[in-house]
Amino acid sequence: MKQFFIILSFLSVFLSKAQTADNPIILSTEVQKISETEYDIIFKAKLFNGWYLYSQYNPDGASLPLEITIQEGETGYELVGKAKEETTFKKYSDVWEKEEIVFKESAKITQRIQLTNKKITQIKLNFFGQVCETACININENFTISLIGNTISESISIDEKSKKLSQELQLDLKNTELLALSDSSTSEKSTGLVSIFLLGFVxxxxxxxxxxxxxxxxxxxxxxxxxxxxxxxxxxxxxxxxxxxxxxxxxxxxxxxxxxxxxxxxxxxxxxxxxxxxxxxxILVFFAFSFFGxxxxxxxxxxxxxxxxxxxxxxxxxxxxxxxxxxxxxxxxxxxxxxxxxxxxxxxxxxxxxxxxxxxxxxxxxxxxxxxxxxxxxxxxxxxxxGGWLNTTKVILGFIELAFAFKFLSNADLVGHWRILKREIFIGIWILIFILLALYVFAKIKFPHDSPVKKLSFSRISFGVLLIAFVVYLSPGVLKNPTWNLSLLSGFPPPQFYSIYEQESDCPLGLDCYKDFDKGLAAAKLQNKPILLDFTGWACVNCRKMEENVWSDPKIYQLLKNDFILISLYVDDNEKQLPKDQQFTFLKANGKTKEIKTVGDKWATFQVINFKNASQPYYILMTPELEILNSPQQYSDVETYQKWLETGLKSFKQY
Structure with missing residues (x-):
């Protein structure tokens, strides 16, 4: 079998081939000749809002300092001292409890080079540093630089169609300073870590x-x-x-x-x-059957x-x-x-x-x-x-493992648009799994290593009753009009509109929505309504929780239905191909390219280049003239989200 550490190796190989994202820093170089043997290499950097690049003079025991080095194996030139830095400032770090030296928004770093071989016409340098916001990313880029002042990189030319479609992807947003603000608090992220810690502890x-x-x-x-x-x-x-x-x-x-x-x-x-x-x-099904014995x-x-x-x-x-x-x-x-x-x-x-x-x-x-x-x-x-109770515990864990396994199959089904594991089928499978678990707890079915059960204990009977209650709770989920919406499981089953029954629309909660930005923008202009731009994903658990627990609130639902144009862009829709005439090559600011071939490629890139963010759910309120109305919103509660919508609507009416 593929054992655990082999699985980790498989993941490492797979992930190393995954699609790269735009860095929160854009680097460029210039060359200034000082003498026949001396040159200044100037690195210029632009940083996304809220991101910091750490100086080469950052103190020990803090974030990683900047480092400029000659690429391995290169000869004929050497660095003259450390690089000179401009526009740095000090920022206190609560994490390291130290003052750190950082660049914000932009950076200019000048490294002098001394030639030891006058025949050298190009040099190769490595730029290593760390940029941080709420998370940290290591920047490790190689530059081949001509001494006549041009960076030599893989020359990439894109056709006129790609240039045109790339320009159309970039919005002329106004009030962009509001994008630097966020209503998602650090405490909420900390709460998420505490939850996963407790889950691991259990x-x-x-x-x-x-x-x-x-x-x-x-x-x-x-x-x-x-x-x-x-x-x-x-x-x-x-x-x-x-x-x-x-x-x-x-x-x-x-x-x-x-x-x-x-x-x-x-x-x-x-x-x-x-x-x-x-x-x-x-793998999880395989693990489950190992627990069954x-x-x-x-x-x-x-x-x-x-x-x-x-x-x-x-x-x-x-x-x-x-x-x-x-x-x-x-x-x-x-x-x-x-x-x-x-x-x-x-x-x-x-x-x-x-x-x-x-x-x-x-x-x-x-x-x-x-x-x-x-x-x-x-x-x-x-x-x-x-005794036998240990094996009983193991089998019970096997049933739970089996139930969790279907979440991953559901993710694949949603993203791939297979339309096999729809909401009612998923819930029906869970009902079957927990009925079998209840039968096992009541000793009606046995597995290979089980000991004979002479008498059911009180704890075993109590657990069996809880399982039956859970099955009863799940049961309405297979009906067209369920008595309750399984809010305790929000985000786990497929969304409510992904159903075996005919639905009014394929949008959350039967709302009217647009899955193309241009079409939604045209509707907003026609109806003179503000836009709720919803960056979401088929496999996004928190997106489903927001839709089923927050959007379903009557006050919020009425606001979404009557006062806003909802544009839902699925950034993970990588199985739905764009028409051939809409596929293109996007040239990123760092000189690298990205092939835009699917709906997911398009909207994921659209989100990063316009809003400098790659998380979901991510909500923006704007006017049809692309005026940002208030700060972005992410995963939140009913009260916060309602206040956010009402504030945006009030701002829109003032325009």
């Missing part, structure tokens, strides 16, 4: 209750407490062991941060890729043997390898849970940061028992004995 607690992990708790704690005659040293070693468990799971997320820094949209791209979502579906997923036994032998070294190194041995040996139970966490985090807006938060929570939940039971060894007597 996953770790569930992993503790599996047959691979639970029996190891008393054995490992007893080893540490009896290992040393000094009780305090035994407790210290057990605590360090727990720390290393957390560290190992955090390190598993580290590679994805490097991928995220190379391309800030790369993790978001995953959620829109049909075949990768299908791959996640297959039909086969076991294990890493090569030699890995565990090597780590076990390494743990005999002693000291901190030995304890680390003991923790690594636990991670490897328990993989058959923790792997499927980690697989769900990996897939779920990578397809969210938070990407690698949320993955780290989830992994930290998972590792902490696994590590806590070892530290706590070492501190309070008498608690070991209160632990239940290993």
């Amino acid at each position: 996953g770790g607690l569930l992993a503790l209750l599996t047959p691979c992990v639970f029996p190891m708790i008393p054995l490992t704690v007893s080893f540490f407490t009896k290992q040393s005659k000094n009780k305090k040293k035994g407790i210290l070693n057990a605590t360090i062991y727990g720390f290393f468990i957390v560290l190992i799971y955090i390190l598993l997320s580290a590679p994805f941060h490097f991928l995220d820094n190379v391309n800030p949209e790369i993790l978001n791209t995953i959620s829109t890729n049909i075949w990768l979502n299908t791959f996640f579906f297959v 039909f086969y076991e997923i294990t890493l090569p036994s030699s890995w565990g043997d090597k780590m076990d032998s390494a743990s005999s070294v002693g000291g901190f190194i030995g304890i680390f390898f003991m923790a690594l041995t636990l991670a490897i040996v328990s993989f058959s139970c923790t792997g499927p849970i980690l697989g769900s966490l990996l897939a779920g985090s990578l397809t969210s807006d938070g990407g690698a940061t949320q993955l780290t938060a989830g992994m930290t929570g998972f590792g902490l939940a696994l590590a806590l028992p070892f530290a706590l039971f070492a501190l309070f060894p008498n608690w070991l007597n209160s632990l239940p004995k290993s």
